[in-house]
Amino acid sequence: MTTTSPDRETTAERLLTASTRRSYDPLVAIDWEAPFTPGAFWMPPERSSLYGTELWAAMSHDQRVELTKHEVAGAASAGIWFETVLMQMLIREFYDQDVTSRHAQYALAEVADECRHSIMFGRLIERLGVAPTRASRRDHALGRWLKATATGAHMYASILLAEEILDAFQREVMADEALQPLIRMVARIHVVEEARHVRYAREELVRQVEKSGPLRLAYSRIVIGQAAAAVISRLVHPDIYRAVGIDGSRGRAAALANPHFRATIRWSAAKAVEHLGRLGLVSGPALVYWRRAHLV
Template sequence: MRTGDRQDTASRLLASSARKSYDPLVEVDWTAPIPDDLYGMTPEWCSLYGTELWESMTEEQRITLTLHEAASISGAGIWFEMILMQMLIRDIYSHDPATPHVQFALTEIADECRHSTMFARSAQRFGVPSYRPKKWIMNSSRLFKATASGALAYGGTLFVEELLDVMQRDFMRDERVQPITRTVSRIHVLEEARHIKFAREETVRRAAHLSRVKRAYQRLVLGVSTYFVVTCLVNDQVYAAAGLDVDEARKAARGNRHYHETIREGCRGTVEFLDECGLIGGPSKFLMRRAHVV
C-alpha cells in the first residue's frame, strides 16, 4: 500500500483547508425554525428502524427518537474528537512546527474544536440533552487517550471518522431530515475528508514498522476501542425521551438485524483498509463481531 510524501500530502491538505473551511457559528442558521414533521436524522440509521417496535410507534415518537439519537451520536462524536485532539497534540509535540505536517495537524485540531462546538450547538437548538457515554467508559478511556499513538491512534480515529462520514452523507442528502442536521452534516463531511486522508496515510506509515508483538497489542486495543465507540453511539435514555420502555427498546435494538447490517456496511471500507494494514485480527475480532463491525 503506497502513500504520498508526508510533507507533500500535508501541503495539499493545508491548501484545501485554506480554500474550503467553515465557521459553523456563521454557516449554520441557528435561528431558523425547527419543522415538527422532519426527522433528526435519516430514519434508516435509527437503532429501532425495521423492528416491530418501530412499526408500533407514532410518527411523533419516531421523529423524537431520531432527534435524540442524532444528538447521542453527536455526543459520542464530541467525546472521541476530544480524545483525537489530545492524541494529535502528543503526536506532534516534539516535531518541527515549521513543517506542513505539523501545521496541518494543528489545522485539524482547530477543525475538531469547531466540529465539537457545532455538534453541541445542534443538540442545544433541538432542545435535546447533551448525551455522553457512561461515566465508567469516559473514565476508562482516559488511559487510551493518554497512551494511544502511531497506527493505533490513527486507526482508531478512522473507525469514528469514516462511520460518521458514511452516516452524514446520507443525512445531508435526505430531504426528510431537519435543515440544521443537513447543514451540520455537510460541513462535517467536507472537512473530515481531509482528516480521513491524513489519518489513512499516517496509519499506513506507522503500521509498516510494527513488530509482531506491537502489532498484536495494537490489534487488541483497536478491537476494544472500536467496540466501545460503536456501542456508545446510542445512549439508552433516547428511548425514554421518545416515551418508550427502555428495556424493551434496548432488547429490540440488540436484535435489530437491519441496524447491525447498516453499521457493518458503514464500517466496511474502514475494516478493509485496516485489514490491509495488518491491524485487524486475533482475539479483537470477537469484540468487533459483537459490535457488528465485521
Template sequence: MADETRHVAMFGRALGTLGCPAYRPPALVRHLGRAVLPQLRGASLFAAALLIEEVYDRFQREAMGDERVQPLVRQVSRLHVMEESRHIRFAHSELLDARRGRSGAVLEFHRQLTAWCAMLAMTTYTNAPIYRAVGLDPRRAAREAREARANPHFRRTMRWAGERLVAFLTDAGMITALQRPLWRRSLLLG
C-alpha cells in the same frame, strides 16, 4: 486540532439551536475510555480516529442528502463531511506510515487496542437515556438498547457504516483473525 475544535463548537451550537441535550457515553464506556485513551499512539491513534470519523461519515453522507432530515442537521452534516474528507485521507496515510517497521508484538498491541476501541465506541449508538428522552419507559430503556443491538436491521446498518473502515484496516493489517471477535462485538464486522 483547530478543525476538530471548530467541529465540536459547530455540533454544540447545533444541539443548542435544536434544544437537544448532550448525552454522555455510559459510565462503563467513560471509565474504560479513560484507561484506553492514554495508550493510543501511532497506528492505534490513527485507527481510533478513523473509527469515529469514517463511521459517522457514512451516516452523515446519508443525512445530508435526505430531504426528510431536519435542514440544520443536513447542513451541519454537509459541512462536516466536506471538512472530514481531508482528515480521513490524512489519517489513512499516517496509519500506514505508523505501522511500518513495527515489531510483531507492538503491532499486535495496536491491533488489539483498536479492536477494543471499536467495541467500546460502537456501544454508544444505543444509549438508554436517549430512549427515555423520547418517551420510552425508563425500566425498559436498557432492554430496548439490547433489543436494538440485536435487531437485524440495526446490525446490517452498523456493518454498512463500517464496511469502508473495516476494509481499509484489514488491508492495512490492523484487523487479523485475533481481533475479529472484538470487531464482531462492535457490530462493524459480520
C-alpha cells in the same frame, strides 16, 4: 523529535491548502434560529436503530421523528467525546514533532477543525432542546486511556474508524432533502472538513503499520477493537430510548439485536474495516470486540 518523509509532507501541504480554501465557522455558517420543518425526520428513518423492530411498529410518526432527533443528539454527543480524545492525541503527538514540518502543522489544523466541530455539535444538541448523552464509566475510562497513551497504528486507526462511521451517516443525511435542513447543514460542513482528516489518518496509518513490530501490532489490534466497540456502544445509549418513553435497557437490547441496525453499522464502517483489514489490524483475539460490535 520525529522526522518526516517527502510523501508525508506532500500530503500535509495539500491538506493545509485545502483547509484554507474550504473551512467553515459553524456559528455564522448555520442559521441556528431557523424553524424546524414539521414532521421531517432528523436522519433517514431506515437508519434508525429501532427501524424494523416491534418497538418501531408501535410508534406513531411523531414518536419516530422524536426518536431520530434523540439519536442525532446521541451521535453528536459521541462525536464530541471522540473529538475531545482525538484532539488530545494529536496535540500529544505534535509535542514530539518538528514544528516546522507540514505534517505537524496539519495536525494543528485538524485540531482547529475539531474544536469548531465540537462547538457545532454542542450547539446542535442545545438547539434540539435535549440533554447530551454521557459516556459510560467504561467508555469514559477508555477515552482517558487513549488520550494519554495511544500512539502509532492504534492511534490513527481509532481516529479513522470513528471518522469513517460518522462520515457515512452524514454523507447520506446531507443529500436527503426530506430531512430537517439544520441537520443537513451540520452534516455538510462536517463531511467537507472530515474528508481531509480521513485522508491524513489513512495515509499515516499505513506508515505506522509498516514500522511496527509484531508485538506492537498485536497490542494495536486489541486497542483498535476496543475503540470500535466503544464507538458503536455510544450510538445506542439507553438515554436515547428513555427520552421517547422506552425502557433504556430494552431499547438498547432491541437495537443491538435488530438485523436492520446491524446492517447499518456494518455499512457505516465498511470502508474503515476494509482498510484496517488489508493492514492486518482486524484479526486474532481482537475479533471478539469487532463481533461484539456487529462490525464483522
